Amino acid sequence: xxxxxxxxxxxxxxxxxxxxxxxxxxxxxxxxxxxxxxxxxxxxxxxxxxxxxxxxxxxxxxxxxxxxxxxxxxxxxxxxxxxxxxxxxxxxxxxxxxxxxxxxxxxxxxx
Amino acid sequence: xxxxxxxxxxxxxxxxxxxxxxxxxxxxxxxxxxxxxxxxxxxxxxxxxxxxxxxxxxxxxxxxxxxxxxxxxxxxxxxxxxxxxxxxxxxxxxxxxxxxxxxxxxxxxxxxx
Numbered sequence: 003x004x005x006x007x008x009x010x011x012x013x014x015x016x017x018x019x020x021x022x023x024x025x026x027x028x029x030x031x032x033x034x035x036x037x038x039x040x041x042x043x044x045x046x047x048x049x050x051x052x053x054x055x056x057x058x059x060x061x062x063x064x065x066x067x068x069x070x071x072x073x074x075x076x077x078x079x080x081x082x083x084x085x086x087x088x089x090x091x092x093x094x095x096x097x098x099x100x101x102x103x104x105x106x107x108x109x110x111x112x113x
Numbered sequence: 114x115x116x117x118x119x120x121x122x123x124x125x126x127x128x129x130x131x132x133x134x135x136x137x138x139x140x141x142x143x144x145x146x147x148x149x150x151x152x153x154x155x156x157x158x159x160x161x162x163x164x165x166x167x168x169x170x171x172x173x174x175x176x177x178x179x180x181x182x183x184x185x186x187x188x189x190x191x192x193x194x195x196x197x198x199x200x201x202x203x204x205x206x207x208x209x210x211x212x213x214x215x216x217x218x219x220x221x222x223x224x225x226x
Contacts, residue, residue, distance in 0.1 A: 006155075033212045034212055036214070043219075043220070044219055044220070045117070045203050045205070045217025045218050045219055045220055046156075046203075046215075046217050047217070048214045048215075051214070091155070091156070095211060095212035100158055100161070100171065100172075100211050101158075101211050101212075101215070103155035103156045103157075104155055105153065105154060105155045106155065
């Protein structure tokens with residue numbers, strides 16, 4: 003069973019609309035949770051990082067939330083732009099070990 | 114700063130051939146990593162290094178070897194390529210432990226026929 007599950011697998015939205023991507027995890031405890039953005043043909047780039055005790059973290063139009071009780075994280079994108087088209091990857095750092103990657107959500111923003 | 118660079122960007126091999134992928138970083142990071150990314154799967158760790166002269170196995174190390182002779186370089190070798198090694202390979206580095214932000218290279222697309 004995957005320790006980090008992301009949903010939906012893919013998503014298409016119109017430019018200017020908001021969207022929310024989900025990350026459910028079973029890893030516990032963990033040191034931090036990151037969201038990475040991966041543009042087509044490029045390597046992933048870190049968007050946000052939250053420690054186990056944080057609830058929310060923003061980076062411009064990107065806001066990540068963390069609910070440790072339900073073991074869920076979400077990435078909310080406000081007023082989407084064409085440049086937001088990418089894969090978004092949820093990554094957990096289990097304390098003292100390597101990273102655990104989700105399979106990602108592919109977002110397409112159309113005009 | 115160039116960050117993390119990878120060479121080559123693309124490569125096509127025949128089954129049984131060997132090759133080396135080169136990763137270089139100019140951020141003076143201690144940790145370096147090699148991942149592979151396949152369609153429908155998350156990034157999977159092949160090997161990693163916690164410092165010059167050290168290497169360790171990751172989740173999927175079989176069929177690969179690595180070396181870190183210099184702090185800024187991390188080499189990934191395929192001694193006898195197989196079609197199952199067709200993938201996109203990413204190198205990454207981080208200042209210290211994996212929990213620190215990892216900076217990724219642009220990737221190498223490898224096809225093994």
